[in-house]
Structure formats: structure tokens, C-alpha cells
Amino acid sequence: MSELASEPSAQGVTAPQGFRASGVVAGIRSGDGPDLALVVNDGPQHAAAGVFTRNKVKAAPVLWSEQVLTTGRVRAVVLNAGNANACTGPEGFQTAHATAEKAAELLGCGAVEVAVCSTGLIGSQLPRDNVLAGVASAHAALGDGAAAGRAAATAVMTTDTVVKEAAHSDDAGWTIGGLTKGAGMIAPSMATMLAVVTTDAVVDAPVLDEALRAAVRVSFDRLDVDGCMSTNDTVLLLASGASGVVPDTAAFTAALTDVCRDLARQMQADAEGVTKRITVQVTGAATEDDAVTVARTVARDSLVKTALFGSDPNWGRIAAAAGYADAALDPDRLDITVNGVLLCRGGVAAGNRADADLKGPDVVVEVALGLGDGAAEILTTDLSHGYVEENSAYSS
Amino acid sequence: MSELASEPSAQGVTAPQGFRASGVVAGIRSGDGPDLALVVNDGPQHAAAGVFTRNKVKAAPVLWSEQVLTTGRVRAVVLNAGNANACTGPEGFQTAHATAEKAAELLGCGAVEVAVCSTGLIGSQLPRDNVLAGVASAHAALGDGAAAGRAAATAVMTTDTVVKEAAHSDDAGWTIGGLTKGAGMIAPSMATMLAVVTTDAVVDAPVLDEALRAAVRVSFDRLDVDGCMSTNDTVLLLASGASGVVPDTAAFTAALTDVCRDLARQMQADAEGVTKRITVQVTGAATEDDAVTVARTVARDSLVKTALFGSDPNWGRIAAAAGYADAALDPDRLDITVNGVLLCRGGVAAGNRADADLKGPDVVVEVALGLGDGAAEILTTDLSHGYVEENSAYSS
Structure with a gap:
């Protein structure tokens, strides 16, 4: 663990109702650590919003997920560490697509409802068979407890030395949870930051989108530099509506901002080589x-x-x-x-x-x-x- | 000497006719190395041009010299290492002014004909008495040979590990010479680059200005980043007309560009910590x-x-x-x-x-x-x- 990094909170993406998660070893990264995560929104709603890198060189999973998010609807997210699937051309895009199709098949939904995120080395093809087998393992391993959320957060770590999770439960009855990874600095996002934030509040996609942009602007975008983004940076927000509670929009945005700031501070504390x-x-x-x-x-x-x-x-x-x-x-x-x-x-x-x-x-x-x-x-x-x-x- | 730095050429600011220079110990920097340089244009002409930092926090000598250069005329330049005289308020500006006055008194000209350059730590007052005594010593030490130009180039070094000089003699009968200092990178200019370039060609101030801006744009400004300037960056060009030759403007600009590029490459090779x-x-x-x-x-x-x-x-x-x-x-x-x-x-x-x-x-x-x-x-x-x-x- 980095000198300045602290133990994360006990709850992440599975803190809100309606979500399951998992993290497994898929054989993508060198070494034998977990490297593939799955986060599933079991509904009843599947509203979603996303913020992506503004880099003109976009990784295949970003190009895919941007398409998915135009629908305002996400059923699941597949994330992998160890390979960015960036600068990989049509073959790389097909791999991202095949990954979504595999998850969709297992979950009984359409591929266009599955977002994909990758992080790791730029410029080499993602081993497709390993990823697809990993998606199957991850589906089999899905769980709704804190350990499942932790497993997903662990599988996306690259040079991170600690797992990064945060959660907020509102008195009104809804909860927000999140995971993130990212450790490279000066420009933190250059090393790719991936974040998945979940909520069981009842919020539709346009409101999620507005809330997410407002939160990111003063959290992840204020962690050093937003003009200096990696090919893969992605922040996704998924709402299950499982609490049955429609939140006050301002309160929801404020809580979302707090969770994003908490995650950003965890990234700052665990930055590469940080001593201050x-x-x-x-x-x-x-x-x-x-x-x-x-x-x-x-x-x-x-x-x-x-x-x-x-x-x-x-x-x-x-x-x-x-x-x-x-x-x-x-x-x-x-x-x-x-x-x-x-x-x-x-x-x-x-x-x-x-x-x-x-x-x-x-x-x-x-x-x-x-x-x-x-x-x-x-x-x-x-x-x-x-x-x-x-x-x-x-x-x- | 830095691993990549090479021995400079034998000639610098005194290569053209009509220039004298010196470098002396004035007791400004810590240690006992030379730290004050004087470059004098003995004419018959005194046309000049200058390019200064675009930083909004400008050192006192920059504020002073910008005024001097509005006249298109410079008789002498006083340069010091060891203290930037930046963020020093009215007292610092008075010190820059007093420095010019002292040199003017010794040279029998007006203070407004004397430019001043400083480099070193920001935020502490330049020891005025040391500087004024140093100007007197430098005036007494003036010489017109290569050793004198070298002495001036040596006195402005900060973390530079080698002296940086360049010269070009044109077949048409005129010469350009220059000195520079600067070693801090990533943004080289952040550590202050000071350069004085001299010529005995007969060129008036507007042409000098145009040639200098064209040369700097593709030389010093292409050494990493020009948007990232120190409080003190200054490039001065002085023409004595002592060769009696009016150069072809294009040939002059090309030669000036070559000299500036040569100096820029010497700064690159001697950058702090450089291994590539x-x-x-x-x-x-x-x-x-x-x-x-x-x-x-x-x-x-x-x-x-x-x-x-x-x-x-x-x-x-x-x-x-x-x-x-x-x-x-x-x-x-x-x-x-x-x-x-x-x-x-x-x-x-x-x-x-x-x-x-x-x-x-x-x-x-x-x-x-x-x-x-x-x-x-x-x-x-x-x-x-x-x-x-x-x-x-x-x-x-």
C-alpha cells in the first residue's frame, strides 16, 4: 500500500439495492491477479449516464460504450485491467463488441445494453478468448454483497496499491455506491481512470446525465487536469430504481458529488510515487x-x-x-x-x-x-x- | 559537464566588431563564482531589438528593459546570475534602474540606453551595493577578445554546466555572435533563459526586431514550450554596424536563426537531469x-x-x-x-x-x-x- 493511501470504505457498487458484481482472473494481465470485473444492474430500472475521455484517440471500449450510452440505458458493465484495447483498430472494436454480446447473452439482454471499459497497455490486441471466458466466469461469480463489490473494484486495479470504493446512504432511503481505479500522475487520467457509480434511487437518464456532469466537473475533473485525458477514461452512473424512492435532484447531485470527490481523493492519495x-x-x-x-x-x-x-x-x-x-x-x-x-x-x-x-x-x-x-x-x-x-x- | 553537453564554439558576443564584454565576481550568488556580466556596444550604431517573457509576473529587469527597448536602441547590457530580482516590488525596480544608471555613468550614456537582465531565485531583493560595485568592476574588465565574451557567458551560468556561445561569420563581411544561459527543464524557459546576440552588420531597429522575432519563433520558442515562460526570460539583439556592411535581410535572418538554433540546442544538451x-x-x-x-x-x-x-x-x-x-x-x-x-x-x-x-x-x-x-x-x-x-x- 502507498504510504498515503488509506483503507477504503466497506461499501462500493453493491451498496445500493439492485446491483450485483464480481471480479475474476481472466488471464489478461501479466501475473495471476484478478483482471476482469462485471457490474450488473438488476433493475427494475436501467437508466444510465456516462462521461468519456475527450482524447481524440479513443480506445475501442470507449467508442463502443459511447454508443451504448446514447440510449440512456445500461444493463451491465464489463471492465478489464491489463490491456487498454486502444489503438487496436477494427479488430479491437470487434473484441469490445464481442465482450458486450457475451455478457448480454448470459444476462438475457441486448449487447447494446452492455458497456465495456478497459485499462492497461495501449496498442496490443486484447486476448478475445480470455475475455469471453472471463465474462462467463464473472457471470457465474456475481454476488450482491460488499465482498462482490470489492472483488469488482479489485479486478480493475493496475498500479493502484489499494482498492478504491465509496458509498453514501441518504436518509430519504436511497444509496449511491462507487468504485474507481487510477494511479498515474502527473496527469492522473493519462493512466486511465475508470469509475462505475451505482444508485438505487429512481432517476431517469436525462437527470442522471446532468447530475453526473455536474459531479465530475468538480471532482474527477479537478484532480489535476481534465485537458489531459487518457484514451480510456470513463465514468459510468447506473440507476436501478430498486429503492423505489425518487430523490430530490439537488440532494442527489450533492451526494453524487460527495461520492465522486471521495473517489477522487482516494486516487490522489494512491497516485504513483506520491509523497505529498x-x-x-x-x-x-x-x-x-x-x-x-x-x-x-x-x-x-x-x-x-x-x-x-x-x-x-x-x-x-x-x-x-x-x-x-x-x-x-x-x-x-x-x-x-x-x-x-x-x-x-x-x-x-x-x-x-x-x-x-x-x-x-x-x-x-x-x-x-x-x-x-x-x-x-x-x-x-x-x-x-x-x-x-x-x-x-x-x-x- | 553534463554527459550530453559539448564544448561551445570559440566565439560569442565579441565575435562581431564593435563589442566589448566582461564577467566578474560581484558577490550576488552564493559561492564565489563570477555572477555579473557586461556587454557593451561601441557602435558606431546602437540599434537593438528584444523579446521578453510573456509571463504576467515579470521581473523588475524585464519591466525596465522593455522600456529601454521601446527606443530601439541599446548601448550596453548588464546581466547577473544568483538572483532574479523578481517579485521584488518598487525596491527591485529601483535596483534595476540604479544598475542601468551606474553603467550609463561609466559609459557616458543615458540609463535608458542600458538593458538589465537577471536570473536566479525569485522573491528576494538583489543586493544593490554588490551589483553597483560589480558594474564598476565589469566596466574596468571590459575586453574585445574571445576571452572577454567567454567571461560574460560564464558569469550568467546558473545550473548550466557548460558555457553556451555561438557565432556565424558571413562571406559578405558581417558577423553574428551570441551567448545564452538556461538549464531548467521540462519547461526550459521556466528556469530563465537569457540570451544576448550581437552583430556588426548595419541593420536598423525595425529590421532587427522582425528578424529576431522570426528567429526566436523557430529556435528558443521550439525548445519545448513557449507558453511556459519564467519571470525573467529575455533575448536581446544588438547591432553595432561596425562592419559597415548592410546585409541582405533574408540572409541575415537565416544566419540569426542558425545562431539562435545553435544556442537552443546547447541549452537542450545541458538541460537539468537530461539523459536523452x-x-x-x-x-x-x-x-x-x-x-x-x-x-x-x-x-x-x-x-x-x-x-x-x-x-x-x-x-x-x-x-x-x-x-x-x-x-x-x-x-x-x-x-x-x-x-x-x-x-x-x-x-x-x-x-x-x-x-x-x-x-x-x-x-x-x-x-x-x-x-x-x-x-x-x-x-x-x-x-x-x-x-x-x-x-x-x-x-x-
Whole structure:
């Protein structure tokens, strides 16, 4: 387990009623760990929404699942680790299609009701026979308890060192649960983030879609960079309606956002090579978009990230990064605070660098622009020897 | 000396007639190395052009020198290492002004004819007395030989491990010479690049300006990322007219571009932590701008850079980076060649990864988009343990 990663909550995609899940060994990844997961929505409803990578190089499962989601309806999701099925051409697309058909046959539904997600190495064909046999094993292994959800979450792990699950039960009688995987940073999504979120609330597809986009915008998209997506990034939201409760839309969106944020924080804590959890908070921006842009630029800056790895409160690098962000900025109004110590006021040194204690695992960088009410927060990590080691030592 | 850096050419800013230079110990940087340089244009002409950082957080010497360059005339340039004089407010600006005044007094000209450049740590005041005394020492040490140009180039080095100079003598009777410093990467300019280029050709300021912008656009701006500039980046071009020769403008611009490219390649080879010189060539883009955008996105991608550090021809990461670049791209037309081996044809695996030999220090990544005639090349480096070490272990 990574130093900063914590044990996940006890419940994931099977926390809501109406869902079964499983994770099995299909022989896709090297080694003998579980690598294929199945999540099934037993209804009575099958409303769904999805958010996919904006990368122009889209993996076959993304191309397939985007088609599925146009119907607003998903009966099941097949996920695999160990191979991204990206840059695999028509053969790769046929494999994704065959995977959905196999699951559909076992579940007695149409292939167009089955979404597919993959993560792993880009550019090699997914071993189709292994996947299809794996789908059959996964179907046989389906269960509705916490262990089943955990098994699914485990089977999608790649360089993740811990399982990532979250759940929220609302007093009104509905529940949201989720799993995710993703560990590569600087740009977390580059290493593919896959998330499946389930709910037993009664919500139709258009509302699910709106709620999911709102939640992702301030959770997964605020984990470093959303402009820098992998070929496979996928977030799916499935609603079974099994609670029989129609939720208040605002309450549902808020709870969904909390679950997505919880999962995003788990990804941050388990990022490759992470030694610091860094939160970049920008306030006083002319607009929220500007705040996101400045926070993201600071969060991505390699000189900032290496300085923080070295526990150095190098606010000059933070100022320089903010200054080249494509956003309104007046250097004479720039304040920078690191772990509670104001180090730069009005663009000039203030306080004492030595007072900012960065020895611990958490660093909060506050950048106040003094221009307006725009505010945003980006979660990121430091750039460490571990990051370089993990990303140079093996092909992924 | 860095493993990849080579000995510079014998001539720099004093190669053209009409220039003197010096480098002295002024006590600005920690340690006792030379840290203040002076370059003087003895005329008869004093035409000049400059290109400055587009960072909104501009160092005091940039704010000062931008004013100077509005006149199209520069008599001398004072440069210091060890302190960026950035984020230093009115006091810092007064120090830059006082520096120019001191040099002007010694040279018998106006302060507005003296440009100032600084590089080093952001956010602390430059020790003004040391700088002013250093200017006097530098003035006393001025010389017009190669050793004097070398002394100036040496005094501006920060984490540079070798002096960086270049020169070009044209058959028509004029010469261009230059010095530069800059070593921080991923975004090279983040660590401040300062360059002074001199010529004895007879060229007026508007032509110098046009030639310099054209040269910088395809040299320093193609060394990784131009959108990611430090608070201090400055490129100055000074013309003495001492050769008495009016050059052909196209020939002059071409020679200036060659000198700037030579200096840019020296910066690439001496980048912090570099173990690979990486050239990313994009062809077949819809436009040249698109080609630059794709090449830059691939060049900046941390997963690509770490893979190449590990000598892994991971074309899938290259495809993914190209796919999230903000440029037109059709994944079905994407070809990727690494060190001469076609690894991806039409967006799908081709050839054999093992055939691409990346053990040597040079890696050429070719990305062919198949959409149009747009082409561009970006120079970058790998992301190594050395980079992390150098940027986390000390404050810069």
C-alpha cells in the first residue's frame, strides 16, 4: 500500500439495492491477479449516464460504450485491467463488441445494453478468448454483497496499491455506491481512470446525465487536469430504481458529488510515487474558469511539484506558474500562502519561508488573485523519484 | 559537464566588431563564482531589438528593459546570475534602474540606453551595493577578445554546466555572435533563459526586431514550450554596424536563426537531469500551428518523457498525448515512428517495439498526422531522476 493511501470504505457498487458484481482472473494481465470485473444492474430500472475521455484517440471500449450510452440505458458493465484495447483498430472494436454480446447473452439482454471499459497497455490486441471466458466466469461469480463489490473494484486495479470504493446512504432511503481505479500522475487520467457509480434511487437518464456532469466537473475533473485525458477514461452512473424512492435532484447531485470527490481523493492519495497530497486553492479570480486555469497550471508545473517533493515552500515558482496561466492576473495583487503561512503579499515576499512547514504529507497552496469572486480547487501530487521510477521502469 | 553537453564554439558576443564584454565576481550568488556580466556596444550604431517573457509576473529587469527597448536602441547590457530580482516590488525596480544608471555613468550614456537582465531565485531583493560595485568592476574588465565574451557567458551560468556561445561569420563581411544561459527543464524557459546576440552588420531597429522575432519563433520558442515562460526570460539583439556592411535581410535572418538554433540546442544538451536529447517532429498537420501544438504536447507529456528516460519506445503514450493536443487529428491516419522504426500505422500497432533502439542519447519521435502540410519540430529532454533531484534538492 502507498504510504498515503488509506483503507477504503466497506461499501462500493453493491451498496445500493439492485446491483450485483464480481471480479475474476481472466488471464489478461501479466501475473495471476484478478483482471476482469462485471457490474450488473438488476433493475427494475436501467437508466444510465456516462462521461468519456475527450482524447481524440479513443480506445475501442470507449467508442463502443459511447454508443451504448446514447440510449440512456445500461444493463451491465464489463471492465478489464491489463490491456487498454486502444489503438487496436477494427479488430479491437470487434473484441469490445464481442465482450458486450457475451455478457448480454448470459444476462438475457441486448449487447447494446452492455458497456465495456478497459485499462492497461495501449496498442496490443486484447486476448478475445480470455475475455469471453472471463465474462462467463464473472457471470457465474456475481454476488450482491460488499465482498462482490470489492472483488469488482479489485479486478480493475493496475498500479493502484489499494482498492478504491465509496458509498453514501441518504436518509430519504436511497444509496449511491462507487468504485474507481487510477494511479498515474502527473496527469492522473493519462493512466486511465475508470469509475462505475451505482444508485438505487429512481432517476431517469436525462437527470442522471446532468447530475453526473455536474459531479465530475468538480471532482474527477479537478484532480489535476481534465485537458489531459487518457484514451480510456470513463465514468459510468447506473440507476436501478430498486429503492423505489425518487430523490430530490439537488440532494442527489450533492451526494453524487460527495461520492465522486471521495473517489477522487482516494486516487490522489494512491497516485504513483506520491509523497505529498497537494491542494491548490485559487480565490479572487475574475471567473471560476480563470480560477481553475490558474490552479491547474500551478498544480501541473514540474518545478512547483519537485520543490514540494523537496519540502521547499518555493513560492517564487508558484508565482511564476500562476503568471503564465492563461487567466487574468495582476502581479501586484498576488498573495501566496503555503500551509497557512503567507509568503507573498502583493507580489512581493512576505513572512518567512522557514515558517512554512512542509515536512508532513499534506500541502495546501493558496493563491489569492484579488480580482473577483472566482474560486476553485485542484488536487494534485508532488513529482518524486518514485514517479519517475514507476513510469520509466515498465511499459504501461 | 553534463554527459550530453559539448564544448561551445570559440566565439560569442565579441565575435562581431564593435563589442566589448566582461564577467566578474560581484558577490550576488552564493559561492564565489563570477555572477555579473557586461556587454557593451561601441557602435558606431546602437540599434537593438528584444523579446521578453510573456509571463504576467515579470521581473523588475524585464519591466525596465522593455522600456529601454521601446527606443530601439541599446548601448550596453548588464546581466547577473544568483538572483532574479523578481517579485521584488518598487525596491527591485529601483535596483534595476540604479544598475542601468551606474553603467550609463561609466559609459557616458543615458540609463535608458542600458538593458538589465537577471536570473536566479525569485522573491528576494538583489543586493544593490554588490551589483553597483560589480558594474564598476565589469566596466574596468571590459575586453574585445574571445576571452572577454567567454567571461560574460560564464558569469550568467546558473545550473548550466557548460558555457553556451555561438557565432556565424558571413562571406559578405558581417558577423553574428551570441551567448545564452538556461538549464531548467521540462519547461526550459521556466528556469530563465537569457540570451544576448550581437552583430556588426548595419541593420536598423525595425529590421532587427522582425528578424529576431522570426528567429526566436523557430529556435528558443521550439525548445519545448513557449507558453511556459519564467519571470525573467529575455533575448536581446544588438547591432553595432561596425562592419559597415548592410546585409541582405533574408540572409541575415537565416544566419540569426542558425545562431539562435545553435544556442537552443546547447541549452537542450545541458538541460537539468537530461539523459536523452529528444526531437519531436510532427508532419502532415492541418496547419503549422497544429503541428507545433501536437509536437509540444508530446514533448511535455510526463509519461512520454519518463518512458524515453527508460529507453522504452512506448508509442501508445505518444498517441495518447497527440490525441489530447488541441489540434486536428484523425486517429485512423496517425503514424508514429521512433528512431526510424514505424511503430504505429493508421492508429494501430505496426512493426516491432524491440526494433526501436533507444539506448543512445538521441531520440527522434516522428508523428505523421496525414491531414495537410503543417510541420514543426520541438526539442525536449527526458524526465529523469536527475531532473527531480536537481529541482527538489535546492531552492532555485
